[in-house]
Amino acid sequence: MIKPEVYIKDLEKFVDREVTIYGWIYNIRSSGKVRFLLVRDGTGIVQCVATPQSISPGKFEGSDKIPQESSIIVRGKVRKDSRAPYCGYEIELTDYNVVSYVEREYPIALKEHGIDFLMNHRHLWIRSYQQSIILRIRATIVKSIRDFFDSNGFILVDAPIFTPNACEGTSTLFETNYFDTKAYLTQSGQLYMEAAAMALGKVYCFGPTFRAEKSKTRRHLTEFWMVEPEMAYYDLEDDMEVAEGLVSYIIETVLLKHENELIVLGRNVDNLRKASKRPFYRIKYAEAVELLRKAGHDIKYGDDFGGDEETTLTKQFDKPVFVTHYPIEIKAFYMKRDPNDPSLALNMDLLAPEGYGEIIGGGQREDNLQILLESIKKHNLPQNVFEWYLDLRRYGSVPHSGFGLGVERTIAYICGLHHVRETIPFPRLMDRLNP
RNA sequence: UCCUCGGUAGCUCAAUGGUGGAGCAAGCGGCUGUUAACCGCAAGGUUGCAGGUUCGAGUCCUGCCCGGGGAGCCA
Numbered sequence: 001m002i003k004p005e006v007y008i009k010d011l012e013k014f015v016d017r018e019v020t021i022y023g024w025i026y027n028i029r030s031s032g033k034v035r036f037l038l039v040r041d042g043t044g045i046v047q048c049v050a051t052p053q054s055i056s057p058g059k060f061e062g063s064d065k066i067p068q069e070s071s072i073i074v075r076g077k078v079r080k081d082s083r084a085p086y087c088g089y090e091i092e093l094t095d096y097n098v099v100s101y102v103e104r105e106y107p108i109a110l111k112e113h114g115i116d117f118l119m120n121h122r123h124l125w126i127r128s129y130q131q132s133i134i135l136r137i138r139a140t141i142v143k144s145i146r147d148f149f150d151s152n153g154f155i156l157v158d159a160p161i162f163t164p165n166a167c168e169g170t171s172t173l174f175e176t177n178y179f180d181t182k183a184y185l186t187q188s189g190q191l192y193m194e195a196a197a198m199a200l201g202k203v204y205c206f207g208p209t210f211r212a213e214k215s216k217t218r219r220h221l222t223e224f225w226m227v228e229p230e231m232a233y234y235d236l237e238d239d240m241e242v243a244e245g246l247v248s249y250i251i252e253t254v255l256l257k258h259e260n261e262l263i264v265l266g267r268n269v270d271n272l273r274k275a276s277k278r279p280f281y282r283i284k285y286a287e288a289v290e291l292l293r294k295a296g297h298d299i300k301y302g303d304d305f306g307g308d309e310e311t312t313l314t315k316q317f318d319k320p321v322f323v324t325h326y327p328i329e330i331k332a333f334y335m336k337r338d339p340n341d342p343s344l345a346l347n348m349d350l351l352a353p354e355g356y357g358e359i360i361g362g363g364q365r366e367d368n369l370q371i372l373l374e375s376i377k378k379h380n381l382p383q384n385v386f387e388w389y390l391d392l393r394r395y396g397s398v399p400h401s402g403f404g405l406g407v408e409r410t411i412a413y414i415c416g417l418h419h420v421r422e423t424i425p426f427p428r429l430m431d432r433l434n435p
Numbered sequence: 436u437c438c439u440c441g442g443u444a445g446c447u448c449a450a451u452g453g454u455g456g457a458g459c460a461a462g463c464g465g466c467u468g469u470u471a472a473c474c475g476c477a478a479g480g481u482u483g484c485a486g487g488u489u490c491g492a493g494u495c496c497u498g499c500c501c502g503g504g505g506a507g508c509c510a
Contacts, residue, residue: 032466051467085470105445109460110471112447172509178509188510213509214436220509262491304508332510361510395481404510431502 008044011089014078021046021074021093024127027110030064037063037093038085039074045086045129047137050093059096067104069127071090071099085130122426123435133261134422137254138411142206145227146251148246149204154229157196159189159205165385169374174212188404191334191389194365197400198392214430217307218419219357219409223428230402236346236364236427239401240322243350243360244280246405247320251276254414267416274318275353281321285344288313288323289319304330310357317353324348324363333379336364336399337371348403352413359410362370362403370394 004022006014009222023041030036037048050063054076065073073239076091084090106277107117118125125131128374130240147155150267161300162176162183189205196203206227213220229242254262262269292299295312299305304326306312314321328337347363366372372393376383411423421427426435 027471030466030471030474031469034467034469036469036472038470047470051470081468083468083470105461107445107460109446112457112471114447114503117446119502190510211509215508216503217505217509219505304509308506334510 004041008039008041008046010043011078011087011091012080013044015080015089016077017335018075018077021048021091023072023074025066025068025070025072025303026129027068028064029067035060035064036434037072037096038130039064040127040129041073042132045316047084047086047090048076048093048096050091053098054092055094063093063096066098067102068109069124070102073097073099073177078278119427119432120434124251127426130265131422133258133265134313134411134415134417135425137258137261137415138407138423140254140257141250141407141411141414142225144250145206145246145405147253148249149227149229152202152245154202154204155196155200157193157200157203158204159186159192159228161180161186161207163187165382168246172213173213174210181395187211188226189228190230190404193228193402194334194389194400195392196321197230197232197402198396198398202229202231216430219307219412221234221408221420221424221427221429224420224424226404228402229402230400232398232400234364235399236324236348236401239362239364239403240282240324240348243322243348243362243405244278244290244320247280247350247359248276248278250410251414261382262415265415265417267414271318271354272414273398275320280319280350281317283321283323284325285323285327286325291316302327302330307357310351311355314351314353314357315355317351319353321351321353322348323351331363333375333381334365334372336366350403352409354416356409359413360403360405362401364399364401367393367397367399369397393425 006019006021008021019365021039021041023039026038026040026045028035028037033052034435035050037050038045039048048204049058052060073096074091074093075095076093078089078091080088081090107121108128126135162178163186164183173187176183176185186209188209189207193203193205198425204227207225208223210223211221231238255269255273255276259269286301289299289301292309292312297309297312299309325338325349328335328343328345331345331347335345335347338346345363349358350360351357352359369390372390376386408420408423412420417423421429
């Protein structure tokens with residue numbers, strides 16, 4: 001057994017005690033007879049101080065010749081020191097063993113690099129301080145999403161990744177061979193969640209989705225993670241309450257566990273704290289169009305919002321804002337019509353503030369068989385592939401609602417990142433499949 | 436797919452059509468509290484690829500390849 005017993009994140013509990021840390025060399029600074037070895041172990045970075053008094057002459061001699069990212073086991077006494085970077089504690093080095101010397105120059109220096117270079121070295125880039133913080137926050141966000149649903153009576157239902165039919169043309173679907181036929185990678189688990197909600201009441205799925213869109217923007221990936229709850233006997237208002245509760249809970253959880261790390265990332269945590277307070281804003285599509293026109297956008301009623309419009313819109317709010325009641329024509333076939341104005345859909349998008357834009361899309365689903373049949377016809381969709389979906393309206397149809405939350409966009413917003421490519425360990429983009 | 440900017444040392448970037456440089460990293464040396472440490476020495480090049488114009492091309496032109504930013508697309 002070699003497994004570590006103490007990790008850097010827990011050093012505060014070991015002040016004045018001798019510890020062994022298993023990690024890698026992050027950087028070394030030397031001032032002649034005082035040497036500072038920055039060691040990271042995956043939970044943080046600690047400064048180890050070596051002097052001729054603290055360590056044997058032979059070990060001291062080699063202590064400033066260990067290349068960056070060499071793996072190393074260090075031993076020494078923990079002390080609090082205001083001069084210690086990163087964690088505020090340092091280790092007085094009494095011994096160390098290099099597990100593996102790096103023999104080629106480590107490509108990623110603690111300096112500026114271009115995004116192409118970094119993306120080509122993503123497998124190493126994730127070792128860097130900021131990237132490791134983002135991945136830890138991602139893990140917290142994923143857990144907070146699961147906790148929220150699990151503790152609010154939702155049942156986890158896994159949706160399939162292979163799907164049989166191209167509902168709306170194949171241009172945005174990844175096609176794959178499936179024995180002697182074709183299958184497509186899922187774009188959404190929603191229709192399956194509707195079936196599950198009729199079986200289990202409140203359900204959610206959480207997994208990767210795939211879109212073959214040739215989009216080159218800061219908010220698109222070809223492979224991204226989505227959480228999709230679906231609730232029986234929930235209307236649009238109930239749906240927004242769930243969405244609001246979820247997003248608020250995610251932000252509060254991240255603030256609780258990672259406030260200092262958010263500050264390292266340069267995130268304005270006061271803005272975030274303000275944004276987590278319910279209720280969020282609610283405006284109708286028609287009002288949003290008015291706001292945009294006042295802000296100088298050339299948009300007319302009936303147009304969908306582009307990235308620019310979303311950015312302008314959300315810069316005007318200090319909390320997330322629901323935009324509801326879009327024209328039914330620009331929305332998907334399963335959206336329920338507003339009984340008060342059949343030209344509108346009972347749908348909602350949730351836009352994150354500070355220019356981030358859409359993180360949630362959802363709404364109430366059409367539960368009337370006849371209207372749904374007409375809608376499928378109007379959208380030029382083949383009815384036969386939706387027969388199983390139509391069964392949900394034939395056998396005990398009820399009002400129901402749901403939404404999808406894009407995990408990477410949520411992470412980008414909470415961490416204050418410009419581009420979603422840094423929110424996922426190994427991003428898949430239109431022009432990038434490696435590493 | 437379109438628009439736009441770019442591709443020069445391992446990395447980040449300079450270089451009026453006229454001898455391709457700097458900082459950092461890597462190498463060597465110095466420094467007893469460094470914070471992307473600092474100081475000194477030495478080293479580092481088929482200027483993305485192929486053609487063209489020119490006495491002369493990193494620089495201008497054409498094509499291709501690769502990337503950034505944006506647009507469109509986007510249940």
